[in-house]
Amino acid sequence: MKNSSHIFPGYFLRYFIIVIFSLSYSYISSGKGYYLLFVEGLVVLIRKVIIIGSGPAGLTSALYTARGNLKPLVISGFQWGGQLMLTSEVENYPGFPEGIMGPDLMSLMRKQVERFGAEFVDDNVTKVDFSRVPFKITVGDDVHEAHCVILATGANAMWLGLESEQKLIGKGASSCATCDGAFFRNREIVVIGGGDSALEEALFLTKFASKVTVIHRRHELRASKIMQERAFKHEKISFLWDSEVLEVLGKDKVEGVRMRNLKTNEESEMKTDGFFVAIGHKPNSEFLKGHIDLDERGYIIRKNWTQTSVEGVFSAGDIHDYRYRQAVTAAAHGCEAAIDAEKYLEAKGVE
Numbered sequence: 001m002k003n004s005s006h007i008f009p010g011y012f013l014r015y016f017i018i019v020i021f022s023l024s025y026s027y028i029s030s031g032k033g034y035y036l037l038f039v040e041g042l043v044v045l046i047r048k049v050i051i052i053g054s055g056p057a058g059l060t061s062a063l064y065t066a067r068g069n070l071k072p073l074v075i076s077g078f079q080w081g082g083q084l085m086l087t088s089e090v091e092n093y094p095g096f097p098e099g100i101m102g103p104d105l106m107s108l109m110r111k112q113v114e115r116f117g118a119e120f121v122d123d124n125v126t127k128v129d130f131s132r133v134p135f136k137i138t139v140g141d142d143v144h145e146a147h148c149v150i151l152a153t154g155a156n157a158m159w160l161g162l163e164s165e166q167k168l169i170g171k172g173a174s175s176c177a178t179c180d181g182a183f184f185r186n187r188e189i190v191v192i193g194g195g196d197s198a199l200e201e202a203l204f205l206t207k208f209a210s211k212v213t214v215i216h217r218r219h220e221l222r223a224s225k226i227m228q229e230r231a232f233k234h235e236k237i238s239f240l241w242d243s244e245v246l247e248v249l250g251k252d253k254v255e256g257v258r259m260r261n262l263k264t265n266e267e268s269e270m271k272t273d274g275f276f277v278a279i280g281h282k283p284n285s286e287f288l289k290g291h292i293d294l295d296e297r298g299y300i301i302r303k304n305w306t307q308t309s310v311e312g313v314f315s316a317g318d319i320h321d322y323r324y325r326q327a328v329t330a331a332a333h334g335c336e337a338a339i340d341a342e343k344y345l346e347a348k349g350v351e
């Protein structure tokens with residue numbers, strides 16, 4: 001057994017260093033972004049706000065909370081910058097008359113946020129605990145704590161998963177007709193899928209394309225009757241049934257598709273300029289299951305504007321918005337969530 005008189009000086013010294021460190025840290029930070037607490041001799045940093053996700057929603061929340069002096073911590077995810085890092089030209093984000101490349105837009109957003117002092121952890125959140133305040137956010141071995149959390153983890157479009165398809169994303173392969181349709185004026189396009197969203201995309205794309213072919217694995221569509229009627233009637237839309245895409249052809253841009261007929265097993269090729277996949281989206285909310293209310297597809301259910309089912313936890317962007325799914329709407333949600341978070345902290349007296 002160790003003699004306590006030998007332990008005491010070391011223990012005392014450690015505690016003393018922590019106190020000095022803590023006091024000077026509090027002094028330097030002026031107590032504005034976070035609190036320091038002692039728990040069993042350890043310093044615990046409690047943030048005012050943690051933002052999870054760094055797409056347009058997360059970075060806009062970070063911009064507003066950083067400018068509001070809340071010193072946010074942004075846990076940006078493996079794919080910092082979000083979905084726009086996967087695309088080439090963005091022509092519909094206001095302020096860029098010549099358009100801007102997706103990754104450039106996200107780098108500018110991040111720079112703007114960093115200018116106001118937000119801190120970043122470029123990793124994924126693995127676990128959350130919203131059962132009491134301060135909320136706990138786990139990233140690998142680290143646990144971060146905050147009075148308030150903004151969830152902005154977005155949603156990913158589902159792809160067929162072909163290597164050739166992944167290589168051509170942003171080069172003619174897309175999952176967003178609203179975003180990329182205008183690049184295909186007077187071109188031929190294929191749309192993959194058989195549900196309402198596939199037909200919605202196909203109908204939207206007829207505004208630009210000379211021809212739209214819907215490729216579907218079955219012989220009938222899952223889409224609603226009304227959508228089917230509209231699509232069947234449209235002179236620019238045709239259907240290729242019982243067909244599965246095996247490869248997207250083209251080196252630097254989409255040039256065609258290689259397919260197999262699932263009834264006859266015959267393979268064929270077809271020329272196309274655009275390849276749109278419309279087989280659904282998956283919200284990045286696995287780690288939130290059981291902690292806040294999600295709908296049956298995994299999207300966050302919001303109440304009282306941007307608040308989730310847990311007071312003090314807010315949401316922004318594609319993680320709750322399955323309707324608009326645009327960079328500018330995600331950014332707007334980010335602004336709303338930041339303003340609501342600020343008001344919440346004020347009302348709780350967290351200064």
Ligand SMILES: Cc1cc2nc3c(=O)[nH]c(=O)nc-3n(C[C@H](O)[C@H](O)[C@H](O)COP(=O)(O)OP(=O)(O)OC[C@H]3O[C@@H](n4cnc5c(N)ncnc54)[C@H](O)[C@@H]3O)c2cc1C
Pocket residue numbers: 052053054055056057058075076077078079080081082083084086087089090091092093123124125126152153154155156157169170174175176179180284287316317318319324325326327328330
């Ligand atoms: C190929 C493509 C092209 C597009 N083109 C356009 C366009 O031209 N114009 C337009 O307006 N919109 C476009 N969009 C749509 C637009 O990108 C999205 O609507 C927008 O990015 C949504 O923003 P968000 O911040 O909600 O989510 P996202 O951009 O999806 O960002 C989510 C963030 O959360 C992070 N994350 C996820 N899980 C975790 C976790 N467990 N822990 C920590 N972080 C996590 C991710 O790493 C990411 O940083 C396009 C989308 C795609 C896929």
